[in-house]
Amino acid sequence: MTPPGLSLLELRAVSHGYRQGGLLSRLLARPVLRNASVRIAPGECVALLGPTGSGKSTLGRLALGLERPWGGEILLDGVPLLDRRGRMPPATRRSIQAVFQDPHGATSPRLTAFQVVAEPLHVSRLEHTPLRQRVAALLEDVGLPATLMDRLAHRLSGGQLQRLCIARALAPGPRLVLLDEAVNSLDLENQMRVLALLRDLRRRNHVAYLFITHDLRLVRGFADRCYVMQDGQPIEVADPFGTGPVPPAMAALRAAILPARPGPRPLRAPPSGQWLPSSSPSPTRSVLAVEGD
Amino acid sequence: MSARSLSVGGLHLAAEGHLLVQGVSFTLRRGRVLGLVGTSGSGKSLTTLALLNLLPPGVRQVAGMVALDNAPVERAALRGRTVGLVQQAPRGGFNPLVTIGRHFLETLACEGVRGAAARDRMQDLLRDVGFGEPGAITRLYPSQLSGGMLQRVMLALALCRDPDFLLADEPTTDLDLIVQAQLLDLLERLVVRRGLGLLLVTHDFSVIARLADQVVVMDAGRVIEQQPVHGIFEDPAHPRTQALLSAHLALYA
Numbered sequence: 001m002t003p004p005g006l007s008l009l010e011l012r013a014v015s016h017g018y019r020q021g022g023l024l025s026r027l028l029a030r031p032v033l034r035n036a037s038v039r040i041a042p043g044e045c046v047a048l049l050g051p052t053g054s055g056k057s058t059l060g061r062l063a064l065g066l067e068r069p070w071g072g073e074i075l076l077d078g079v080p081l082l083d084r085r086g087r088m089p090p091a092t093r094r095s096i097q098a099v100f101q102d103p104h105g106a107t108s109p110r111l112t113a114f115q116v117v118a119e120p121l122h123v124s125r126l127e128h129t130p131l132r133q134r135v136a137a138l139l140e141d142v143g144l145p146a147t148l149m150d151r152l153a154h155r156l157s158g159g160q161l162q163r164l165c166i167a168r169a170l171a172p173g174p175r176l177v178l179l180d181e182a183v184n185s186l187d188l189e190n191q192m193r194v195l196a197l198l199r200d201l202r203r204r205n206h207v208a209y210l211f212i213t214h215d216l217r218l219v220r221g222f223a224d225r226c227y228v229m230q231d232g233q234p235i236e237v238a239d240p241f242g243t244g245p246v247p248p249a250m251a252a253l254r255a256a257i258l259p260a261r262p263g264p265r266p267l268r269a270p271p272s273g274q275w276l277p278s279s280s281p282s283p284t285r286s287v288l289a290v291e292g293d
Numbered sequence: 294m295s296a297r298s299l300s301v302g303g304l305h306l307a308a309e310g311h312l313l314v315q316g317v318s319f320t321l322r323r324g325r326v327l328g329l330v331g332t333s334g335s336g337k338s339l340t341t342l343a344l345l346n347l348l349p350p351g352v353r354q355v356a357g358m359v360a361l362d363n364a365p366v367e368r369a370a371l372r373g374r375t376v377g378l379v380q381q382a383p384r385g386g387f388n389p390l391v392t393i394g395r396h397f398l399e400t401l402a403c404e405g406v407r408g409a410a411a412r413d414r415m416q417d418l419l420r421d422v423g424f425g426e427p428g429a430i431t432r433l434y435p436s437q438l439s440g441g442m443l444q445r446v447m448l449a450l451a452l453c454r455d456p457d458f459l460l461a462d463e464p465t466t467d468l469d470l471i472v473q474a475q476l477l478d479l480l481e482r483l484v485v486r487r488g489l490g491l492l493l494v495t496h497d498f499s500v501i502a503r504l505a506d507q508v509v510v511m512d513a514g515r516v517i518e519q520q521p522v523h524g525i526f527e528d529p530a531h532p533r534t535q536a537l538l539s540a541h542l543a544l545y546a
Contacts, residue, residue: 051469052441101467158333185466187332187496188540214469217544256470258477258499260545262522265506 006078007039008208009063009096009176014072016058032058034232036072038210040176045202045209047219049240049253050229056212059234060180063210064098090123097169101181103161107153113139113164114149120171138167141204143197159190163197170201180212195222216240216253228253295457296361296375298322299344299490304357306339306348306514313352314339314514321458324488326480328505328522330495332537336514337494338381341460344492345372373403377451381463383443387435393446394431400453418449423475441468445476452483458490459483465500477503498541502526510534 017031032055040046050056061067062074065081065088074081076095082088097120100106107116117135126134136146142163148156153164162182169177179198183191199222202209211223219226219240227234230249237250246254300320306313314336321327331337342348344359346368359368361375372378380386387396397415401407406414419427422445435443444467451459461480465473481504483489493505501508501522508525510518510533518531529535 051471052439188498188537188544189332192540192543214471216470220546252471256474258470258474258503260499260502260542261526262502262505265522 006042007075008042008044008077009038009040009210010073010075010078011036011038011059011063012073012075013037014059014062014069014074016055016062016067016069016071018058031070032232033062033069036233038227038234040208040210042175043202043206043208044225045211045223047211047213047223047226048229048234049213049216049219049226050249051214051253054229054249055232056229056234057180059229060098060178060210060212063176064096064178065093094120094123094172095175096178097172097174097176098178098180099162099165099169099182101185103158103165103185104154106165107161109152109154111153112150113144113153113156116153116164117167117171120168123172134171135167138171139164141170141201142167143193159186159194162186162190162194166194166198166201170205170207173205174207176208176210178210178212181214182211183218184213184215191218198222214253216250217257296323298362299371299376299458300360300363301340301344302358302360304340304343305355306336306343306352307355308352312355312514314343317357317511317514317516319509319516319519321490321492323457323490324484325507326484326491326493326505328493328495328501328508329511330498330501330508330537331511332496334513335511337511338462340511341378341462341492341494344368344460345376345378347372347378373400373454373456375457377454377456377459379444379448379451379459379461379464381466383440383447384435386447387443389435391434392431393433393435393438396446396450397431397453400450404454414453415449418452419446421452421479422446422449423472423479441472444468445472448476448479455487456489458492460492460494462494463496464493466495466497473500480504498526498538499544510537 014033014036015031016033017029019029036059048056048059062069068082068086076092081092114132114135117138118131121131121134135149139146139149144160144163153161156164183194186194195218198209201207213219226237226240228237228247228250230247235247237246240246240250298320302318304317305315317340319327329337339348339352343354348354358365360366394415398411401411401414415431416427419430424430438446444464448464465476468476477500480491484491493500495501505522508520508522509516510531512533518534525534526538529538
Protein backbone atom coordinates (compact mmCIF):
# COMPACT_ATOMS: atom_id res chain seq x y z
CA MET A 1 0.00 0.00 0.00
CA THR A 2 2.82 2.40 0.77
CA PRO A 3 3.52 4.41 -2.38
CA PRO A 4 6.88 3.78 -3.95
CA GLY A 5 9.54 6.42 -4.20
CA LEU A 6 11.16 8.67 -1.66
CA SER A 7 9.09 9.48 1.37
CA LEU A 8 8.80 12.99 2.72
CA LEU A 9 8.76 11.90 6.33
CA GLU A 10 9.62 8.48 7.61
CA LEU A 11 9.59 7.08 11.12
CA ARG A 12 11.63 3.89 11.40
CA ALA A 13 11.14 1.62 14.41
CA VAL A 14 10.66 4.58 16.74
CA SER A 15 10.11 4.01 20.42
CA HIS A 16 9.26 6.67 22.95
CA GLY A 17 7.55 7.20 26.28
CA TYR A 18 7.25 9.40 29.33
CA ARG A 19 8.29 9.38 32.94
CA GLN A 20 5.34 9.73 35.21
CA GLY A 21 5.00 10.58 38.86
CA GLY A 22 4.91 13.47 41.29
CA LEU A 23 7.77 15.46 42.77
CA LEU A 24 8.17 13.12 45.69
CA SER A 25 7.01 9.85 44.23
CA ARG A 26 9.01 7.39 42.17
CA LEU A 27 9.46 8.19 38.52
CA LEU A 28 8.12 5.43 36.36
CA ALA A 29 8.99 5.11 32.69
CA ARG A 30 5.87 4.47 30.67
CA PRO A 31 6.47 3.45 27.08
CA VAL A 32 4.01 4.96 24.62
CA LEU A 33 5.38 4.02 21.22
CA ARG A 34 6.99 0.69 20.45
CA ASN A 35 8.74 0.03 17.19
CA ALA A 36 6.54 2.55 15.36
CA SER A 37 7.03 3.01 11.62
CA VAL A 38 5.13 5.45 9.40
CA ARG A 39 5.81 6.79 5.91
CA ILE A 40 4.34 9.92 4.38
CA ALA A 41 4.96 10.62 0.70
CA PRO A 42 5.10 14.19 -0.67
CA GLY A 43 1.61 15.65 -1.01
CA GLU A 44 -0.02 12.67 0.65
CA CYS A 45 -2.67 12.80 3.34
CA VAL A 46 -2.12 10.12 5.95
CA ALA A 47 -4.62 9.61 8.77
CA LEU A 48 -3.51 8.33 12.15
CA LEU A 49 -6.39 7.03 14.22
CA GLY A 50 -6.52 5.96 17.81
CA PRO A 51 -8.23 6.57 21.13
CA THR A 52 -6.92 8.96 23.79
CA GLY A 53 -3.63 7.85 25.24
CA SER A 54 -2.75 5.58 22.34
CA GLY A 55 0.34 7.62 21.49
CA LYS A 56 -0.85 9.32 18.34
CA SER A 57 -0.09 12.83 19.58
CA THR A 58 3.29 11.63 20.86
CA LEU A 59 4.03 10.41 17.37
CA GLY A 60 3.01 13.85 16.09
CA ARG A 61 5.31 15.60 18.56
CA LEU A 62 8.19 13.41 17.41
CA ALA A 63 7.40 14.21 13.77
CA LEU A 64 7.58 17.92 14.64
CA GLY A 65 10.94 17.37 16.31
CA LEU A 66 9.62 18.67 19.63
CA GLU A 67 10.98 15.61 21.37
CA ARG A 68 13.77 13.15 20.69
CA PRO A 69 12.69 9.53 20.53
CA TRP A 70 14.15 6.97 22.90
CA GLY A 71 15.07 4.84 19.93
CA GLY A 72 14.66 4.56 16.18
CA GLU A 73 15.04 7.06 13.38
CA ILE A 74 12.97 9.96 12.04
CA LEU A 75 13.94 11.05 8.55
CA LEU A 76 12.85 14.02 6.45
CA ASP A 77 13.79 13.48 2.80
CA GLY A 78 15.96 10.62 4.00
CA VAL A 79 17.97 12.88 6.34
CA PRO A 80 17.63 12.71 10.14
CA LEU A 81 15.20 15.33 11.44
CA LEU A 82 17.38 16.26 14.41
CA ASP A 83 21.17 16.32 14.54
CA ARG A 84 23.13 14.61 17.27
CA ARG A 85 22.64 17.51 19.65
CA GLY A 86 18.88 17.58 19.06
CA ARG A 87 18.91 20.69 16.83
CA MET A 88 16.87 21.15 13.70
CA PRO A 89 17.98 23.20 10.69
CA PRO A 90 15.73 26.28 10.19
CA ALA A 91 14.66 25.15 6.72
CA THR A 92 13.46 21.84 8.17
CA ARG A 93 11.58 23.63 10.91
CA ARG A 94 9.76 25.72 8.32
CA SER A 95 8.84 22.71 6.24
CA ILE A 96 6.91 20.97 9.04
CA GLN A 97 4.08 22.94 10.65
CA ALA A 98 1.19 22.04 12.90
CA VAL A 99 -2.42 22.87 13.71
CA PHE A 100 -3.68 21.71 17.09
CA GLN A 101 -7.06 20.99 18.59
CA ASP A 102 -7.55 24.08 20.72
CA PRO A 103 -7.04 27.29 18.72
CA HIS A 104 -7.41 29.47 21.82
CA GLY A 105 -4.59 27.65 23.54
CA ALA A 106 -2.46 27.87 20.41
CA THR A 107 -2.63 31.66 20.04
CA SER A 108 -1.72 34.50 22.37
CA PRO A 109 -4.68 36.58 23.56
CA ARG A 110 -2.47 39.67 23.22
CA LEU A 111 -1.85 39.32 19.50
CA THR A 112 -3.99 40.58 16.66
CA ALA A 113 -4.92 38.26 13.82
CA PHE A 114 -2.25 39.96 11.72
CA GLN A 115 0.45 39.39 14.34
CA VAL A 116 -0.46 35.71 14.71
CA VAL A 117 0.03 35.02 11.02
CA ALA A 118 2.96 37.45 10.57
CA GLU A 119 5.03 35.89 13.36
CA PRO A 120 6.44 32.98 11.32
CA LEU A 121 7.09 35.39 8.44
CA HIS A 122 9.49 37.61 10.40
CA VAL A 123 12.46 35.58 9.20
CA SER A 124 11.64 36.65 5.67
CA ARG A 125 12.37 40.28 6.69
CA LEU A 126 9.54 41.71 4.60
CA GLU A 127 8.77 45.42 4.79
CA HIS A 128 5.55 46.48 6.46
CA THR A 129 3.39 46.80 3.35
CA PRO A 130 4.43 43.59 1.58
CA LEU A 131 4.09 41.76 4.90
CA ARG A 132 0.52 42.97 5.28
CA GLN A 133 -0.19 41.96 1.70
CA ARG A 134 1.25 38.50 2.31
CA VAL A 135 -0.84 38.07 5.48
CA ALA A 136 -3.95 39.30 3.66
CA ALA A 137 -3.33 36.73 0.92
CA LEU A 138 -2.92 33.95 3.50
CA LEU A 139 -6.13 35.00 5.24
CA GLU A 140 -7.92 34.97 1.92
CA ASP A 141 -6.61 31.44 1.28
CA VAL A 142 -8.33 30.20 4.42
CA GLY A 143 -11.52 32.12 3.71
CA LEU A 144 -11.10 34.95 6.20
CA PRO A 145 -11.71 38.55 5.12
CA ALA A 146 -8.63 40.77 5.35
CA THR A 147 -10.70 43.22 7.40
CA LEU A 148 -10.31 40.89 10.38
CA MET A 149 -6.57 41.47 10.38
CA ASP A 150 -6.45 44.09 13.12
CA ARG A 151 -8.89 42.41 15.46
CA LEU A 152 -7.50 40.65 18.51
CA ALA A 153 -7.21 36.97 17.60
CA HIS A 154 -9.30 35.86 20.57
CA ARG A 155 -12.20 38.03 19.48
CA LEU A 156 -12.67 35.72 16.50
CA SER A 157 -15.03 32.77 16.76
CA GLY A 158 -13.63 29.27 17.27
CA GLY A 159 -13.99 28.39 13.61
CA GLN A 160 -12.39 31.64 12.46
CA LEU A 161 -9.54 31.27 14.94
CA GLN A 162 -8.84 27.73 13.74
CA ARG A 163 -8.69 29.05 10.16
CA LEU A 164 -6.23 31.65 11.42
CA CYS A 165 -4.09 28.85 12.87
CA ILE A 166 -4.20 27.11 9.50
CA ALA A 167 -3.09 30.35 7.82
CA ARG A 168 -0.22 30.60 10.30
CA ALA A 169 0.78 27.00 9.62
CA LEU A 170 0.80 27.64 5.87
CA ALA A 171 2.71 30.95 6.15
CA PRO A 172 6.25 29.49 6.04
CA GLY A 173 5.34 27.35 3.00
CA PRO A 174 5.49 23.95 4.72
CA ARG A 175 5.64 20.60 2.94
CA LEU A 176 4.03 18.71 5.80
CA VAL A 177 1.30 19.95 8.12
CA LEU A 178 0.47 18.00 11.24
CA LEU A 179 -3.25 18.24 11.96
CA ASP A 180 -3.60 17.04 15.55
CA GLU A 181 -7.37 16.78 16.15
CA ALA A 182 -7.51 20.04 14.20
CA VAL A 183 -11.26 20.04 13.62
CA ASN A 184 -12.46 18.24 16.74
CA SER A 185 -13.18 21.34 18.81
CA LEU A 186 -15.27 22.92 16.05
CA ASP A 187 -18.99 22.54 15.62
CA LEU A 188 -20.32 20.32 12.85
CA GLU A 189 -20.76 22.91 10.15
CA ASN A 190 -17.34 24.37 10.82
CA GLN A 191 -15.82 20.89 10.82
CA MET A 192 -17.13 20.30 7.33
CA ARG A 193 -16.04 23.74 6.13
CA VAL A 194 -12.52 23.44 7.55
CA LEU A 195 -12.09 19.93 6.16
CA ALA A 196 -13.17 21.17 2.73
CA LEU A 197 -10.74 24.06 3.06
CA LEU A 198 -7.87 21.74 4.02
CA ARG A 199 -8.66 19.47 1.08
CA ASP A 200 -8.59 22.46 -1.24
CA LEU A 201 -5.37 23.90 0.22
CA ARG A 202 -3.67 20.56 -0.17
CA ARG A 203 -4.53 20.48 -3.86
CA ARG A 204 -3.29 24.04 -4.40
CA ASN A 205 -0.12 23.96 -2.27
CA HIS A 206 0.93 20.31 -2.71
CA VAL A 207 1.34 19.97 1.00
CA ALA A 208 1.19 16.62 2.83
CA TYR A 209 -0.93 16.11 5.93
CA LEU A 210 -0.54 13.88 8.93
CA PHE A 211 -4.15 13.90 10.09
CA ILE A 212 -4.43 12.73 13.68
CA THR A 213 -7.94 11.99 14.88
CA HIS A 214 -10.07 9.64 16.92
CA ASP A 215 -13.11 10.13 14.71
CA LEU A 216 -13.17 7.61 11.90
CA ARG A 217 -16.01 9.48 10.21
CA LEU A 218 -13.71 12.40 9.36
CA VAL A 219 -11.26 10.19 7.47
CA ARG A 220 -13.65 9.21 4.71
CA GLY A 221 -12.93 11.14 1.55
CA PHE A 222 -10.12 13.06 3.25
CA ALA A 223 -7.17 10.74 3.79
CA ASP A 224 -5.30 8.69 1.19
CA ARG A 225 -4.03 6.12 3.65
CA CYS A 226 -4.90 5.27 7.19
CA TYR A 227 -3.01 3.96 10.21
CA VAL A 228 -4.53 2.92 13.51
CA MET A 229 -2.62 2.83 16.79
CA GLN A 230 -2.58 -0.70 18.18
CA ASP A 231 -0.48 -1.36 21.29
CA GLY A 232 1.80 1.61 20.71
CA GLN A 233 2.33 0.78 17.07
CA PRO A 234 0.69 2.35 14.02
CA ILE A 235 -0.75 -0.37 11.82
CA GLU A 236 -1.78 0.44 8.29
CA VAL A 237 -5.38 -0.40 7.46
CA ALA A 238 -6.00 -0.81 3.75
CA ASP A 239 -9.73 -0.27 3.81
CA PRO A 240 -11.02 1.24 7.07
CA PHE A 241 -14.63 1.20 5.89
CA GLY A 242 -14.60 -2.18 4.17
CA THR A 243 -15.87 -5.48 5.46
CA GLY A 244 -12.47 -7.17 5.64
CA PRO A 245 -10.67 -7.92 8.91
CA VAL A 246 -9.30 -4.90 10.76
CA PRO A 247 -7.08 -4.61 13.86
CA PRO A 248 -9.03 -4.70 17.15
CA ALA A 249 -8.27 -1.02 17.78
CA MET A 250 -9.97 -0.11 14.49
CA ALA A 251 -12.94 -2.34 15.27
CA ALA A 252 -13.31 -0.51 18.61
CA LEU A 253 -13.20 2.89 16.90
CA ARG A 254 -15.82 1.73 14.44
CA ALA A 255 -18.07 0.40 17.14
CA ALA A 256 -17.87 3.70 19.03
CA ILE A 257 -19.38 5.72 16.19
CA LEU A 258 -22.72 6.96 17.41
CA PRO A 259 -25.86 6.34 15.37
CA ALA A 260 -26.69 8.87 12.66
CA ARG A 261 -30.36 8.84 13.63
CA PRO A 262 -32.14 8.24 16.90
CA GLY A 263 -33.08 4.66 17.66
CA PRO A 264 -36.01 3.55 19.76
CA ARG A 265 -35.94 4.60 23.40
CA PRO A 266 -37.34 1.46 25.05
CA LEU A 267 -35.49 1.93 28.32
CA ARG A 268 -36.78 5.40 28.91
CA ALA A 269 -40.24 4.30 30.00
CA PRO A 270 -40.73 5.04 33.70
CA PRO A 271 -40.34 1.90 35.85
CA SER A 272 -42.75 3.03 38.52
CA GLY A 273 -43.76 6.47 37.43
CA GLN A 274 -42.58 7.77 40.77
CA TRP A 275 -40.28 10.43 39.51
CA LEU A 276 -42.09 11.28 36.34
CA PRO A 277 -44.77 13.93 36.26
CA SER A 278 -48.10 12.16 36.73
CA SER A 279 -49.76 13.76 33.78
CA SER A 280 -47.02 14.44 31.33
CA PRO A 281 -48.69 15.76 28.22
CA SER A 282 -47.38 14.20 25.06
CA PRO A 283 -44.81 16.65 23.82
CA THR A 284 -46.23 18.35 20.83
CA ARG A 285 -44.24 19.75 18.03
CA SER A 286 -43.87 23.46 18.27
CA VAL A 287 -41.95 25.67 15.97
CA LEU A 288 -41.48 29.04 17.48
CA ALA A 289 -41.75 31.88 15.09
CA VAL A 290 -38.88 34.30 15.22
CA GLU A 291 -40.13 37.20 17.23
CA GLY A 292 -39.57 40.74 16.14
CA ASP A 293 -37.18 42.89 18.15
CA MET B 294 -39.18 14.88 48.31
CA SER B 295 -37.09 15.51 45.29
CA ALA B 296 -38.17 17.83 42.54
CA ARG B 297 -39.71 16.58 39.30
CA SER B 298 -39.05 19.39 36.91
CA LEU B 299 -36.74 22.31 36.44
CA SER B 300 -37.86 24.97 34.04
CA VAL B 301 -36.61 28.22 32.67
CA GLY B 302 -38.99 30.75 31.20
CA GLY B 303 -38.54 33.87 29.09
CA LEU B 304 -34.82 34.05 29.68
CA HIS B 305 -33.18 37.20 28.29
CA LEU B 306 -29.45 37.78 28.75
CA ALA B 307 -27.58 40.91 27.73
CA ALA B 308 -24.02 42.24 27.62
CA GLU B 309 -22.95 45.76 26.71
CA GLY B 310 -26.43 46.58 25.52
CA HIS B 311 -26.67 43.59 23.17
CA LEU B 312 -29.19 40.88 23.79
CA LEU B 313 -27.29 37.57 23.70
CA VAL B 314 -30.16 35.28 24.62
CA GLN B 315 -33.77 36.16 23.88
CA GLY B 316 -36.84 34.52 25.31
CA VAL B 317 -35.50 31.03 25.94
CA SER B 318 -37.93 28.68 27.70
CA PHE B 319 -37.79 24.96 28.29
CA THR B 320 -38.53 22.37 30.94
CA LEU B 321 -36.26 19.65 32.18
CA ARG B 322 -37.99 16.57 33.64
CA ARG B 323 -36.57 13.85 35.81
CA GLY B 324 -35.83 10.66 33.97
CA ARG B 325 -35.77 12.46 30.64
CA VAL B 326 -33.02 13.89 28.45
CA LEU B 327 -33.46 17.33 26.98
CA GLY B 328 -31.01 18.04 24.20
CA LEU B 329 -30.00 21.67 23.69
CA VAL B 330 -28.34 21.94 20.32
CA GLY B 331 -26.94 24.75 18.19
CA THR B 332 -23.71 26.05 16.67
CA SER B 333 -21.05 27.70 18.79
CA GLY B 334 -22.11 31.19 19.79
CA SER B 335 -25.83 30.38 19.73
CA GLY B 336 -26.22 31.02 23.47
CA LYS B 337 -26.43 27.42 24.70
CA SER B 338 -23.71 27.75 27.32
CA LEU B 339 -24.94 31.11 28.64
CA THR B 340 -28.43 29.69 29.02
CA THR B 341 -27.02 26.75 30.96
CA LEU B 342 -25.00 28.98 33.26
CA ALA B 343 -27.97 31.27 33.84
CA LEU B 344 -29.91 28.31 35.28
CA LEU B 345 -27.51 28.32 38.24
CA ASN B 346 -26.83 32.06 38.28
CA LEU B 347 -23.25 31.52 37.19
CA LEU B 348 -23.12 34.05 34.37
CA PRO B 349 -19.69 35.42 33.51
CA PRO B 350 -18.91 39.03 34.49
CA GLY B 351 -20.51 41.55 32.15
CA VAL B 352 -23.45 39.35 31.20
CA ARG B 353 -26.70 40.31 32.91
CA GLN B 354 -30.01 38.60 33.07
CA VAL B 355 -32.61 41.17 32.08
CA ALA B 356 -35.68 38.94 32.21
CA GLY B 357 -36.79 35.41 32.89
CA MET B 358 -37.12 33.03 35.76
CA VAL B 359 -36.10 29.57 36.87
CA ALA B 360 -38.62 27.34 38.59
CA LEU B 361 -38.43 24.02 40.40
CA ASP B 362 -41.74 22.18 40.16
CA ASN B 363 -43.29 25.40 38.86
CA ALA B 364 -42.23 27.38 41.93
CA PRO B 365 -39.62 30.11 41.52
CA VAL B 366 -36.38 29.27 43.32
CA GLU B 367 -33.20 30.91 44.53
CA ARG B 368 -30.89 29.61 41.83
CA ALA B 369 -27.65 29.61 43.81
CA ALA B 370 -29.29 27.19 46.28
CA LEU B 371 -29.81 24.66 43.48
CA ARG B 372 -26.09 24.17 42.93
CA GLY B 373 -24.59 20.82 43.80
CA ARG B 374 -27.40 19.04 45.62
CA THR B 375 -30.30 19.62 43.26
CA VAL B 376 -28.51 20.48 40.04
CA GLY B 377 -25.05 19.30 39.05
CA LEU B 378 -23.02 21.07 36.38
CA VAL B 379 -20.39 19.78 33.99
CA GLN B 380 -18.75 22.58 32.06
CA GLN B 381 -17.14 22.52 28.70
CA ALA B 382 -13.60 23.61 29.62
CA PRO B 383 -12.89 21.56 32.72
CA ARG B 384 -9.47 22.86 33.69
CA GLY B 385 -10.77 26.04 35.31
CA GLY B 386 -13.03 24.03 37.58
CA PHE B 387 -10.16 22.44 39.49
CA ASN B 388 -7.82 23.73 42.14
CA PRO B 389 -4.35 23.16 40.66
CA LEU B 390 -2.76 22.90 44.10
CA VAL B 391 -4.59 19.87 45.42
CA THR B 392 -4.88 16.31 44.16
CA ILE B 393 -7.91 14.88 42.41
CA GLY B 394 -8.59 12.82 45.53
CA ARG B 395 -8.85 15.97 47.69
CA HIS B 396 -11.46 17.38 45.31
CA PHE B 397 -13.60 14.30 45.89
CA LEU B 398 -13.09 14.13 49.63
CA GLU B 399 -14.04 17.79 50.03
CA THR B 400 -17.15 17.43 47.91
CA LEU B 401 -18.20 14.22 49.66
CA ALA B 402 -17.63 15.83 53.05
CA CYS B 403 -20.42 18.29 52.14
CA GLU B 404 -22.69 15.24 52.15
CA GLY B 405 -21.23 14.02 55.44
CA VAL B 406 -19.44 11.13 53.74
CA ARG B 407 -15.94 10.73 55.17
CA GLY B 408 -13.09 8.30 55.66
CA ALA B 409 -13.20 4.86 54.11
CA ALA B 410 -16.78 5.35 52.89
CA ALA B 411 -15.75 8.48 51.01
CA ARG B 412 -12.78 6.69 49.46
CA ASP B 413 -14.96 3.81 48.35
CA ARG B 414 -17.51 6.16 46.83
CA MET B 415 -14.75 8.08 45.06
CA GLN B 416 -13.36 4.86 43.57
CA ASP B 417 -16.83 3.79 42.40
CA LEU B 418 -17.55 7.14 40.79
CA LEU B 419 -14.19 7.19 39.00
CA ARG B 420 -14.70 3.64 37.80
CA ASP B 421 -18.15 4.66 36.51
CA VAL B 422 -16.65 7.38 34.33
CA GLY B 423 -14.20 4.98 32.77
CA PHE B 424 -11.03 5.00 34.89
CA GLY B 425 -9.93 1.38 35.19
CA GLU B 426 -7.53 2.12 38.04
CA PRO B 427 -9.04 4.94 40.09
CA GLY B 428 -6.30 4.68 42.72
CA ALA B 429 -3.71 6.01 40.29
CA ILE B 430 -5.85 9.03 39.34
CA THR B 431 -6.63 10.22 42.85
CA ARG B 432 -2.96 10.86 43.65
CA LEU B 433 -2.43 13.06 40.60
CA TYR B 434 -2.82 16.83 40.30
CA PRO B 435 -5.18 18.40 37.73
CA SER B 436 -2.23 19.56 35.61
CA GLN B 437 -1.12 15.94 35.21
CA LEU B 438 -4.40 14.92 33.55
CA SER B 439 -5.44 15.44 29.97
CA GLY B 440 -8.50 17.52 29.12
CA GLY B 441 -10.54 14.42 28.41
CA MET B 442 -9.58 12.87 31.74
CA LEU B 443 -10.47 16.07 33.59
CA GLN B 444 -13.81 16.13 31.83
CA ARG B 445 -14.61 12.69 33.16
CA VAL B 446 -13.37 13.57 36.65
CA MET B 447 -15.61 16.65 36.53
CA LEU B 448 -18.60 14.47 35.73
CA ALA B 449 -17.76 12.13 38.60
CA LEU B 450 -17.50 15.16 40.93
CA ALA B 451 -20.87 16.48 39.76
CA LEU B 452 -22.39 13.08 40.53
CA CYS B 453 -20.89 12.96 44.05
CA ARG B 454 -23.88 14.62 45.60
CA ASP B 455 -26.38 12.56 43.66
CA PRO B 456 -28.18 15.52 42.07
CA ASP B 457 -31.73 15.35 40.68
CA PHE B 458 -30.72 17.23 37.56
CA LEU B 459 -27.49 17.44 35.63
CA LEU B 460 -26.57 20.24 33.26
CA ALA B 461 -23.94 18.84 30.94
CA ASP B 462 -22.38 21.45 28.64
CA GLU B 463 -20.62 19.61 25.79
CA PRO B 464 -19.74 16.78 28.18
CA THR B 465 -18.10 14.65 25.51
CA THR B 466 -16.73 17.15 23.01
CA ASP B 467 -13.07 16.79 23.98
CA LEU B 468 -13.25 13.03 24.42
CA ASP B 469 -12.44 10.36 21.93
CA LEU B 470 -15.33 8.38 20.52
CA ILE B 471 -14.68 5.31 22.65
CA VAL B 472 -14.76 7.21 25.93
CA GLN B 473 -17.67 9.28 24.60
CA ALA B 474 -19.68 6.11 24.00
CA GLN B 475 -18.89 4.90 27.54
CA LEU B 476 -19.86 8.20 29.05
CA LEU B 477 -23.14 8.41 27.19
CA ASP B 478 -23.91 4.86 28.33
CA LEU B 479 -23.24 5.98 31.89
CA LEU B 480 -25.49 9.02 31.53
CA GLU B 481 -28.23 6.83 30.11
CA ARG B 482 -27.96 4.47 33.09
CA LEU B 483 -28.26 7.41 35.47
CA VAL B 484 -31.31 8.69 33.63
CA VAL B 485 -33.02 5.32 33.45
CA ARG B 486 -32.15 3.91 36.87
CA ARG B 487 -31.98 6.94 39.09
CA GLY B 488 -34.29 9.23 37.22
CA LEU B 489 -31.67 11.90 36.63
CA GLY B 490 -33.04 14.79 34.60
CA LEU B 491 -30.39 15.60 32.03
CA LEU B 492 -29.82 18.76 30.04
CA LEU B 493 -27.47 17.68 27.28
CA VAL B 494 -25.91 20.73 25.63
CA THR B 495 -24.07 19.87 22.44
CA HIS B 496 -23.45 20.82 18.84
CA ASP B 497 -23.18 17.17 17.88
CA PHE B 498 -26.33 15.63 16.45
CA SER B 499 -24.96 12.12 16.92
CA VAL B 500 -24.93 12.71 20.69
CA ILE B 501 -28.51 13.96 20.41
CA ALA B 502 -29.44 10.90 18.36
CA ARG B 503 -27.90 8.64 20.98
CA LEU B 504 -29.50 10.07 24.09
CA ALA B 505 -32.01 12.90 23.82
CA ASP B 506 -35.81 12.55 24.17
CA GLN B 507 -36.77 16.12 23.45
CA VAL B 508 -34.64 18.60 21.51
CA VAL B 509 -34.42 22.38 21.72
CA VAL B 510 -32.57 24.00 18.82
CA MET B 511 -30.98 27.40 19.43
CA ASP B 512 -29.60 29.84 16.93
CA ALA B 513 -28.33 33.38 17.52
CA GLY B 514 -29.68 33.45 21.07
CA ARG B 515 -33.19 32.23 20.30
CA VAL B 516 -35.00 28.94 20.43
CA ILE B 517 -35.89 28.25 16.82
CA GLU B 518 -37.41 24.83 17.18
CA GLN B 519 -38.48 22.41 19.87
CA GLN B 520 -39.56 18.85 19.09
CA PRO B 521 -39.22 15.23 20.20
CA VAL B 522 -35.97 13.76 18.96
CA HIS B 523 -37.48 11.65 16.18
CA GLY B 524 -39.26 14.69 14.79
CA ILE B 525 -36.02 16.68 14.65
CA PHE B 526 -34.35 14.00 12.58
CA GLU B 527 -37.28 13.09 10.37
CA ASP B 528 -38.98 16.40 9.86
CA PRO B 529 -36.89 19.39 10.88
CA ALA B 530 -38.96 22.51 10.39
CA HIS B 531 -36.57 25.44 10.63
CA PRO B 532 -34.06 26.02 7.80
CA ARG B 533 -31.19 26.32 10.32
CA THR B 534 -32.08 22.97 11.84
CA GLN B 535 -32.19 21.47 8.37
CA ALA B 536 -28.73 22.89 7.61
CA LEU B 537 -27.26 21.55 10.87
CA LEU B 538 -28.82 18.17 10.28
CA SER B 539 -27.51 17.89 6.75
CA ALA B 540 -23.98 18.75 7.98
CA HIS B 541 -24.39 15.94 10.48
CA LEU B 542 -25.71 13.41 7.99
CA ALA B 543 -22.90 14.26 5.55
CA LEU B 544 -20.50 12.66 8.05
CA TYR B 545 -22.28 9.35 7.55
CA ALA B 546 -22.59 9.56 3.76
